Amino acid sequence: MTRPLASATPITPRALNRATLARQLLLARHRWSPLKALRHLMGLQAQAPEPPYLALLARLEGFEPAQLTRLLERTTVVRMAALRSTLHLIPADEALSLRGLLQPMMKRVLQASRGRLLDGLDLDVVAAAAQRLLRSQPLTHGQLGTALQRLWPERDADALATAARNLLPLAHLPPAGCWGCHARPQLEIHEAGAADHTLGVDALVLRYLQAFGPARPQDMALWCGLTQLGASFERLSPRLIRLVDEAGQEHFDLPRAPRPAPDTAAPPRLLGPWDALLLSYADRRRFLREVHRRSVFTNNGIVRPTAWVDGRVAGTWALLDGDKTARIEVSALEPLSQPDRSALTLEAQRLLHAVHPQKRHEIRIGRGDA
Known part of the structure; x- marks a missing residue:
């Protein structure tokens, strides 16, 4: 790990969480193509x-x-x-x-x-x-x-x-x-597309930080599979800012990238299996409690669909598709308030309407194994 510099700015776990969700388009749905x-x-x-x-x-x-x-x-x-x-x-x-x-x-x-x-x-x-x-x-x-x-x-x-x-x-x-x-x-x-060009490691680092920052070289290595990325982060450091978390870990980020206030609301979301958000950080504590890791990451390489509340993994879910009925079952990993349950139900209804508009919809939210 790079030794944090005196100029590194402290960042709280919640601020790190909200910055990550902002890059991942999960604080508010975007009207993008x-x-x-x-x-x-x-x-x-x-x-x-x-x-x-x-x-x-x-x-x-x-x-x-x-x-x-x-x-x-x-x-x-x-x-x-x-x-x-x-x-x-x-x-x-x-x-x-x-x-x-x-x-x-x-x-x-x-x-x-x-x-x-x-x-x-x-x-x-x-x-x-x-x-x-x-x-x-x-x-x-x-x-x-x-x-x-x-x-x-x-x-x-x-x-x-x-x-x-x-x-x-x-x-x-x-x-x-x-x-x-x-x-x-x-x-x-696959043949070359019109806009294909040579992509260098430094350019990839900048694009990774735009979508996944703040982050460390270890995080990016997990995301893409490349190794020895520390040299590229250091080479780019004059163009980046450094943030240090409560554990003393140093994170790099783009100066103008969004870092919302820690109290910014994070609406409930249902993310699918193998979502990149869960596969792109060596330290996932910014959004996943260690006690829940085995409920999400299975021994045979499956990364289960996850239910998010207040910017953190709060459960897993499954889509059960029958001939006439499509059902979402959420297994909560921790107690959910009634407002959170209602918000997750609305999110599940939205998903079912999008992928199975002609079927009858059922939603169940229960307590899973923590």
């Missing part, structure tokens, strides 16, 4: 089709799921492996620049997960072979692995396809990534 929000947030986690839609419903006023579906169908937004080597929705004209910057991390993750199965292979040759196959026609991950295995019969098909995934900018063709579509995605090589 989905594409503008995607740019600001540097993509949206898309391990499953639904989380990006839920992220925008929580953050944007007037957002309709069909808007994001149209962006995917027009390939204005693409779904591909990016931050942390996990699937994200990214503006198409920024996808190659971001992937290029993240490529060292993508190779490191590949080595950690499939290195033994790929040992001795020239991965550049594998990537070139995959590129030729995909320029001929789109293929699923399984089909690509099978085709590559014909060239390397002694190798594992899934490992070969994973090598292509991590070495090449492979986009999922719609309807993959659209709400409710869980079919195996067809893959194609």
Whole structure:
């Protein structure tokens, strides 16, 4: 950790919380286009089709799921492996620049997960072979692995396809990534967009702070998967301010970025699974009590949907979709006041109306395991 300078400004936990929520568009819904929000947030986690839609419903006023579906169908937004080597929705004209910057991390993750199965292979040759196959026609991950295995019969098909995934900018063709579509995605090589440009680490740091600050290099490393970011933060330090929290941890921030008053109201929100807000800080105490961590982060890598009250995680929730009825069940992790329960109920009604307008809606709020 960087030693806090004498010039660092103290920041309270609540002020740090409100600053974070302001950057994440969670203190008030914004009248932004989905594409503008995607740019600001540097993509949206898309391990499953639904989380990006839920992220925008929580953050944007007037957002309709069909808007994001149209962006995917027009390939204005693409779904591909990016931050942390996990699937994200990214503006198409920024996808190659971001992937290029993240490529060292993508190779490191590949080595950690499939290195033994790929040992001795020239991965550049594998990537070139995959590129030729995909320029001929789109293929699923399984089909690509099978085709590559014909060239390397002694190798594992899934490992070969994973090598292509991590070495090449492979986009999922719609309807993959659209709400409710869980079919195996067809893959194609994403071509450069008109606005694609070289993105440097320093530029990425500034954009990260705009959407996730105040933050530390350790936080950004968790967000994107890159390492050794401290040098970039220090290099940029003349353009940044330093804030020190009650634990003595130093946070960097942009001088003109919003840092609302600590008593600013934070309305209840329902965030979807794997929301980036929960995946972008090494120290999540600014919005999540440690006693609740295991209720949100499971042992098998799931990050549950979360219910937020007064800017903090207060519960988890699930969407149960029946033939005629759609129900949201909230499991509170701590006691909720009647006004908070009523506000969460309104938030749940809003969500159900957006994603299942034709069905009957039910909402249940109960006490979960703390």
